[in-house]
Amino acid sequence: MSATGIGAAVRRKEDRRFITGTGHYTDDINRPGQVFAYFVRSPHAHATIRSIDVKSATAMPGVLAVLTGAELGADKIGNLICGWMIHSKDGSPMKMAAHPALANGKACHVGDPVAVVLATTLAQARDAAEKVKVEYAVLPAVTDPAAAQKQGAPQIHDVAANNTIYQWHLGDAKAVDAAFKSANHVTKLDIVNNRLVPNAIEPRAAIGDYDSGTGTFTLWNTTQNPHVARLVIAAFVGMAPENKLRVIAPDVGGGFGSKIFIYPEEVVALWASKRVGRPVKWVADRSEAFLCDAHGRDHVTHAEMAFDVDGKILGLRAKTIANLGAYMSTFSSSVPTYLYATLMSGQYEIPQIYCEVDAVYTNTVPVDAYRGAGRPEATFVVERLVEVGAREMGQDPAELRRRNFIKKFPHQTPVIMNYDAGDYNASLKKAMDLADYKGFAKRKRDSARNGKLRGIGFSTYIEACGIAPSQAVGSLGCGVGLWESAEVRVNPTGSVEILTGCHAHGQGHETTFAQLVSDRLGIPIDNVSVVHGDTDKVQFGMGTYGSRSGAVGMSALVKALDKVEAKAKKVAAHLLEAAEGDIEFKDGKFSVAGTDKSAAWGDVTLNAYIAHKFAGQELEPGLKEGAFYDPTNFTFPAGCHICEVEVDIETGNTEIVAWTAVDDFGVVINPMIVEGQVHGGIAQGVGQALCEGAVYDKEGQLLTGSFMDYCMPRADHLPSMNVDTTVTKCPSNPLGIKGCGEAGAIAAPAAVINAITDAIGTEDLTMPATSSAVWLALQKANRMPHAA
Amino acid sequence: MAANTAAVSLTVNGKPVTAEVDPRTLLVQLLREHLRLTGTHVGCDTSQCGACVVHVNGKATKSCTVLALQLGGANVLTIEGLAAPDGPLHPMQEAFRENHGLQCGYCTPGMIMTAVDMVRRKGNDLDEHTIREELEGNICRCTGYHNIVKAIAAGARAMRGTSAAKAAE
Numbered sequence: 019m020s021a022t023g024i025g026a027a028v029r030r031k032e033d034r035r036f037i038t039g040t041g042h043y044t045d046d047i048n049r050p051g052q053v054f055a056y057f058v059r060s061p062h063a064h065a066t067i068r069s070i071d072v073k074s075a076t077a078m079p080g081v082l083a084v085l086t087g088a089e090l091g092a093d094k095i096g097n098l099i100c101g102w103m104i105h106s107k108d109g110s111p112m113k114m115a116a117h118p119a120l121a122n123g124k125a126c127h128v129g130d131p132v133a134v135v136l137a138t139t140l141a142q143a144r145d146a147a148e149k150v151k152v153e154y155a156v157l158p159a160v161t162d163p164a165a166a167q168k169q170g171a172p173q174i175h176d177v178a179a180n181n182t183i184y185q186w187h188l189g190d191a192k193a194v195d196a197a198f199k200s201a202n203h204v205t206k207l208d209i210v211n212n213r214l215v216p217n218a219i220e221p222r223a224a225i226g227d228y229d230s231g232t233g234t235f236t237l238w239n240t241t242q243n244p245h246v247a248r249l250v251i252a253a254f255v256g257m258a259p260e261n262k263l264r265v266i267a268p269d270v271g272g273g274f275g276s277k278i279f280i281y282p283e284e285v286v287a288l289w290a291s292k293r294v295g296r297p298v299k300w301v302a303d304r305s306e307a308f309l310c311d312a313h314g315r316d317h318v319t320h321a322e323m324a325f326d327v328d329g330k331i332l333g334l335r336a337k338t339i340a341n342l343g344a345y346m347s348t349f350s351s352s353v354p355t356y357l358y359a360t361l362m363s364g365q366y367e368i369p370q371i372y373c374e375v376d377a378v379y380t381n382t383v384p385v386d387a388y389r390g391a392g393r394p395e396a397t398f399v400v401e402r403l404v405e406v407g408a409r410e411m412g413q414d415p416a417e418l419r420r421r422n423f424i425k426k427f428p429h430q431t432p433v434i435m436n437y438d439a440g441d442y443n444a445s446l447k448k449a450m451d452l453a454d455y456k457g458f459a460k461r462k463r464d465s466a467r468n469g470k471l472r473g474i475g476f477s478t479y480i481e482a483c484g485i486a487p488s489q490a491v492g493s494l495g496c497g498v499g500l501w502e503s504a505e506v507r508v509n510p511t512g513s514v515e516i517l518t519g520c521h522a523h524g525q526g527h528e529t530t531f532a533q534l535v536s537d538r539l540g541i542p543i544d545n546v547s548v549v550h551g552d553t554d555k556v557q558f559g560m561g562t563y564g565s566r567s568g569a570v571g572m573s574a575l576v577k578a579l580d581k582v583e584a585k586a587k588k589v590a591a592h593l594l595e596a597a598e599g600d601i602e603f604k605d606g607k608f609s610v611a612g613t614d615k616s617a618a619w620g621d622v623t624l625n626a627y628i629a630h631k632f633a634g635q636e637l638e639p640g641l642k643e644g645a646f647y648d649p650t651n652f653t654f655p656a657g658c659h660i661c662e663v664e665v666d667i668e669t670g671n672t673e674i675v676a677w678t679a680v681d682d683f684g685v686v687i688n689p690m691i692v693e694g695q696v697h698g699g700i701a702q703g704v705g706q707a708l709c710e711g712a713v714y715d716k717e718g719q720l721l722t723g724s725f726m727d728y729c730m731p732r733a734d735h736l737p738s739m740n741v742d743t744t745v746t747k748c749p750s751n752p753l754g755i756k757g758c759g760e761a762g763a764i765a766a767p768a769a770v771i772n773a774i775t776d777a778i779g780t781e782d783l784t785m786p787a788t789s790s791a792v793w794l795a796l797q798k799a800n801r802m803p804h805a806a
Numbered sequence: 807m808a809a810n811t812a813a814v815s816l817t818v819n820g821k822p823v824t825a826e827v828d829p830r831t832l833l834v835q836l837l838r839e840h841l842r843l844t845g846t847h848v849g850c851d852t853s854q855c856g857a858c859v860v861h862v863n864g865k866a867t868k869s870c871t872v873l874a875l876q877l878g879g880a881n882v883l884t885i886e887g888l889a890a891p892d893g894p895l896h897p898m899q900e901a902f903r904e905n906h907g908l909q910c911g912y913c914t915p916g917m918i919m920t921a922v923d924m925v926r927r928k929g930n931d932l933d934e935h936t937i938r939e940e941l942e943g944n945i946c947r948c949t950g951y952h953n954i955v956k957a958i959a960a961g962a963r964a965m966r967g968t969s970a971a972k973a974a975e
Binding site for chain 2: 305
């Protein structure tokens, strides 16, 4: 392994600009003559818009225009769409309601944009927004997903009776029923997977800039996938043809899924820019972000697991109601279906699985993918059932897991997925050793002496990453292919630019992609630059989410590098006056087999461009190659997280006293970056388990609408984490990579709740397990305060 | 610019500056919009996230919570002033890089400015508990804080005996 090659903990190339304050995030960019957009948003969760009077707002100082849904419609700007078709079990297509970028006659959640003010300064735009007079007729609202389907619930969209978008299922219901009939024990749980607000620390932003001379639009945008944004805004919204729309995603300050989607604000920034003839800038306030960034999770589930007399799992069934909010966001339909039920087998051999999912509209912010997207929800169901099952049957939870692990690969689950490789025993064993599982009983006694309840919780999770084989997702309803592209441009002096359709917003691609190139071509890592996030530079790509950049994006890069090497060998053959078949390439040097003749990388690259040694008819000058890579399977990272907690009996406060994570991500390019991804994922999972939760009141007002009310995990909520790996290579891609981005967020919630419920001796606990929730659970279980 | 403006003169990163601002202009707006020092970020509107932390007269201050006009004669240090462009990094910046204490980079300038102030107040030997408690006003969504805590401890040690701590004041 070289100091900068695959497997090295290379310090990040991108860091200098971030630690010196010289990064370029969207809000750091200003266009000459730009004006500012400020949105007037509905204060009501559900209301008919009777009228909008913009007269006095338009007369305010600095105001160029006040625009509403009427103008948007007049200009034939199309609706936002959900790009993944789900069919109900009766065969009917999902009920997608119109989602205009500015509300047209009706507001469906608090924060729904109703009008936009464009003014010379942001302060002027804000001042004028207060003068926009909107007359609302307030309608009853519904925010709870289970309540939304009930008879008499407020109806949000005419197309969706009972607010039901689809009633989907996966698996064989009859076979599962038969399995349950033969069971020795059945574990049953009612689970709420709490609604989360992604809260990347950089708020979303957009600058739209229309050039009337060429008829082209440019959008600077906080997006994880600029090409997908361009495709949707061109093909569905109809702003401009793709070749007349450039989307630039500069430095982006975190995404976690929330910056995948195409939102109203960027559409309005582009459209308004043409309307007023000036660049239009919009930057979300944090309070605004709470009301307009897609939220995550929000499932209500009943789940059951059947065991035989030996504790072998016979079957699993689950019924979930998924809250998709007021409109269907870009990929919302796929999250509680193909990204959820397909993971219900966990790491276990489960002969029969049946999962039903109803997706519903409510008067809340739209819900879509958030770190893990469906997989954390599935893992929580499976890992709670297994843990509680073990407790009910009086078995060791680790032993019960081990008995049910899948041990032979490939393994076809009853829910579509075909696991290709893994060693679940290995990660469980390593984690138990690192966590000193054997010493837990003593630690529990020690805690009890200090008046604390100690608990330990496992989560042996699996996820499907490397999203995704295009044919497979196409057959399941996805509107796009999920391959990735890469281009390698070699310069005459031998330095290299990599163009990738992936996009980094914290993942460190400028380093890891360069490591691969440095490793392969034997050139210094500083001679490799990574270009991403601009549709005018990179031909096409599907962006970054679902841990796809390593497994899919880097596989495309390997293919392009193969082509570069093949072409360079041809050039070297001419340069060294040898047969092409005799040229060997190693450590940045081309040599002729069996001789001492060789040429350095830089000699060959220069000769590729000066083209003095070969005729153009014989070999094209230049050295630039591109490739598209379409994966043949998902990848299946898996591992074991063990959480140990101490609960204060008096206050219900939970302290995480130890965290052990052993993950199998396949081949690791940069262990430092991978560990960082695991840390961050665990923090988000711990946040979900202990403190985060979006709360709406009955009228549909978001009560947790700022960092004052929504509890973000802070440094003192979290412990230092013991993070390690085991490795089975992924057989389906050239580098053997599985992906690491979501693991922590997927594994953590179940590990935390399993640990707390182990400590307090009752399963009746809902996330977030705040001090008051744990205290109440203790009270309810009558373990307060001396019974412990 | 609105007609109702006032002038403020202060020192930013060692340079005297005078700006004509709307009275409601916040320090962070003065830095980002008037002086184009965009390293100081805005991550919230309730003074919670700490992405906007700068030093005012040597003390860590949330620049989203101070009016520019309050700062006549003040000495402000931002992330851009912590080390000379293209020069060696401040030990705390170096520690964040070395310990992978950042991912997306958005909270990082505020984290580093907070950390340097933490060393000024608490010294060069910072234990994990102290660092975690002291970070209560800074939110990071990427790192889980693990490597930020490591970076601050290492940066604090590296600042011992250097002029960096003094320079920051």
